[in-house]
Amino acid sequence: MKRRGFIRNSLLSAAALAVGRTNSAEAASGVLQIPEWTKRLGSGVGTEAYGKPSIFERNVIRRFLPLIQPTREASISFCPLQDLHGTITPNGLFFERHHAGTPKIDPDVHLLVIHGMVDKPLKFTANDLMRFPSISRIHFVECAGNGALEQHGASNNALQFTHGMLSCAQWTGVPLRLLLEEAGVRNGAKWLLSEGADAVALARSFPLDKALDDAMIAYAQNGEQLRPEQGYPLRLILPGWEGVANVKWLRRLEVGDRPWQTREETSTYTDLLPSGKARQFTFIQEAKSVITSPCPERPMPGKGYFSIEGLAWSGEGKIKRVDVSFDGGRNWQQARIKGPVLDKALTRFQIDWQWNGQQALLQSRVTDETRYVQPSYKQLRKVRGTDSVYHNNAIQTWLVHPSGEVENVQIG
Amino acid sequence: MSRSVKTAATLLLGLLIAYASGQRSMAQTYGLGSPTNGKEIAAWNIDVGPDGVGLPIGQGTSQTGEPVFLEKCAVCHGDFGEGVGRFRALIGEKSSLTSDRPIKSVGGYWPYATTLWDYINRAMPFGNAQSLTSDEVYAVSAYILAMNDIITEDEVMNAQTLPKVKMPNRDGFIFARGTDIKAITCMKNCVDKVTITSRALGNKGVPAKP
Numbered sequence: 001m002k003r004r005g006f007i008r009n010s011l012l013s014a015a016a017l018a019v020g021r022t023n024s025a026e027a028a029s030g031v032l033q034i035p036e037w038t039k040r041l042g043s044g045v046g047t048e049a050y051g052k053p054s055i056f057e058r059n060v061i062r063r064f065l066p067l068i069q070p071t072r073e074a075s076i077s078f079c080p081l082q083d084l085h086g087t088i089t090p091n092g093l094f095f096e097r098h099h100a101g102t103p104k105i106d107p108d109v110h111l112l113v114i115h116g117m118v119d120k121p122l123k124f125t126a127n128d129l130m131r132f133p134s135i136s137r138i139h140f141v142e143c144a145g146n147g148a149l150e151q152h153g154a155s156n157n158a159l160q161f162t163h164g165m166l167s168c169a170q171w172t173g174v175p176l177r178l179l180l181e182e183a184g185v186r187n188g189a190k191w192l193l194s195e196g197a198d199a200v201a202l203a204r205s206f207p208l209d210k211a212l213d214d215a216m217i218a219y220a221q222n223g224e225q226l227r228p229e230q231g232y233p234l235r236l237i238l239p240g241w242e243g244v245a246n247v248k249w250l251r252r253l254e255v256g257d258r259p260w261q262t263r264e265e266t267s268t269y270t271d272l273l274p275s276g277k278a279r280q281f282t283f284i285q286e287a288k289s290v291i292t293s294p295c296p297e298r299p300m301p302g303k304g305y306f307s308i309e310g311l312a313w314s315g316e317g318k319i320k321r322v323d324v325s326f327d328g329g330r331n332w333q334q335a336r337i338k339g340p341v342l343d344k345a346l347t348r349f350q351i352d353w354q355w356n357g358q359q360a361l362l363q364s365r366v367t368d369e370t371r372y373v374q375p376s377y378k379q380l381r382k383v384r385g386t387d388s389v390y391h392n393n394a395i396q397t398w399l400v401h402p403s404g405e406v407e408n409v410q411i412g
Numbered sequence: 413m414s415r416s417v418k419t420a421a422t423l424l425l426g427l428l429i430a431y432a433s434g435q436r437s438m439a440q441t442y443g444l445g446s447p448t449n450g451k452e453i454a455a456w457n458i459d460v461g462p463d464g465v466g467l468p469i470g471q472g473t474s475q476t477g478e479p480v481f482l483e484k485c486a487v488c489h490g491d492f493g494e495g496v497g498r499f500r501a502l503i504g505e506k507s508s509l510t511s512d513r514p515i516k517s518v519g520g521y522w523p524y525a526t527t528l529w530d531y532i533n534r535a536m537p538f539g540n541a542q543s544l545t546s547d548e549v550y551a552v553s554a555y556i557l558a559m560n561d562i563i564t565e566d567e568v569m570n571a572q573t574l575p576k577v578k579m580p581n582r583d584g585f586i587f588a589r590g591t592d593i594k595a596i597t598c599m600k601n602c603v604d605k606v607t608i609t610s611r612a613l614g615n616k617g618v619p620a621k622p
């Protein structure tokens with residue numbers, strides 16, 4: 001009995017050690033084996049009090065480029081669009097853009113103050129805001145600088161770095177209109193200043209019209225309280241407008257009658273034209289699309305059928321159609337919109353492809369409900385030149401090599 | 413009409429008005445949040461407008477600003493505002509904006525001097541924000557403006573003089589209204605020749621110039 005038990009245990013340990021070999025033996029014999037995880041108990045509930053992705057997904061992470069910004073506190077991390085599905089960005093992968101790092105804010109101390117041209121200046125705690133009737137809306141947030149690294153030519157061979165300053169979440173909060181009604185906006189008011197509680201007290205002006213239209217003060221994203229990197233405990237959401245205007249760690253809204261001309265709307269986030277003049281208050285993230293599969297990080301697995309997938313979005317509203325080209329923009333075919341099609345939200349598209357193994361130049365081009373058509377680099381540069389930095393929404397080209405490798409290129 | 417009917421009618425009308433106004437106020441406001449006032453929020457109410465609204469009492473010149481700048485700002489922006497590494501240059505010319513490598517410096521790009529005061533006061537020095545006195549902010553603003561030859565070294569900057577400083581690129585901005593891009597939906601033979609003008613492979617993530 002004792003001896004038999006010993007033999008049995010030895011065999012088990014040997015089997016455990018041979019898991020790797022079992023797989024190759026399985027491949028060689030063509031007979032499926034029973035894996036260890038089918039024989040032994042898994043981990044119990046509560047092993048991870050807050051669950052994490054599978055350890056096999058450890059490469060699905062935000063990444064940053066050390067060269068582009070002076071410090072990690074005033075920098076950007078890019079969302080791994082190449083690894084994501086659907087249209088909602090998991091909270092831990094939402095891109096980051098901070099100007100002075102992520103503050104650790106105690107929600108019991110934090111306040112939102114509304115003052116200026118109002119009858120009744122008010123302050124709110126996050127808990128006060130949660131007493132209002134809430135709304136939940138799915139909207140993308142895209143940094144105005146998304147694609148800036150590509151403005152002089154194809155630079156980064158990675159979708160994560162060409163388009164990853166983009167994410168989409170379901171935001172829950174209070175319509176800003178309700179708070180302004182509570183405070184009573186005075187006649188003659190036209191603009192608001194929004195200000196964060198971070199260590200640059202980031203400040204931006206935006207028009208009252210937007211505040212009364214679809215602006216919201218969000219306290220939650222994708223079902224949980226905002227992540228610290230996304231503005232915990234309160235942030236402004238200006239649907240479809242450049243990321244920087246969606247002020248995080250929001251502490252103050254001042255109502256006024258003209259823009260404040262803050263640093264983030266003069267020195268930066270203004271779009272320099274070849275004439276030397278710069279466009280200012282270019283809030284809207286105009287329609288843009290990109291093929292996410294294949295892409296440099298997701299090469300073609302081989303000849304034959306492949307469902308091309310991508311993302312399309314517009315700061316002006318809903319996506320109306322997406323066209324895909326296989327020959328660098330000479331000819332186009334209409335793609336299927338996968339849906340759901342939501343206002344100012346990421347939208348998925350697909351198109352069937354029978355790849356014959358030859359070189360191809362893949363592009364996608366979106367048209368939104370305002371009939372705005374995504375421009376080519378040639379069309380965009382004709383107007384904006386190559387030093388506009390912000391709002392690069394040009395058509396992306398992926399060169400598919402016969403090897404299946406995918407390269408970021410630009411077409412003249 | 414008898415007196416009782418009259419009273420009843422008045423009462424009913426009163427109730428109707430009360431109900432209607434009650435409904436309206438319910439729809440409009442929730443009575444949430446707490447009142448605040450200028451005194452309570454003074455430390456947070458730091459914004460300065462292009463007209464100078466919000467500028468506090470205080471003053472400084474380039475001469476008084478120089479030691480502050482050298483001690484607290486030069487480590488990132490350089491002794492002469494030339495910028496260190498990827499930290500921004502503060503000095504420059506407007507002519508740079510049409511050059512091969514445009515620099516958006518204070519002297520060459522910023523439209524308002526008030527923005528300088530506002531930003532230094534709210535965000536600088538980087539990592540030790542809101543630590544300068546109003547006099548120091550005026551003085552450092554004056555130093556940066558003087559380095560750019562916009563004011564003289566002994567010109568006093570205060571709530572009256574700073575908003576009047578005319579920045580070289582004051583008229584360099586266009587208020588964007590609507591899109592500036594008009595592309596069309598073409599489906600067949602849209603371009604004559606497809607030429608690859610740049611490629612990313614071999615590039616190490618450093619933006620190239622065409």
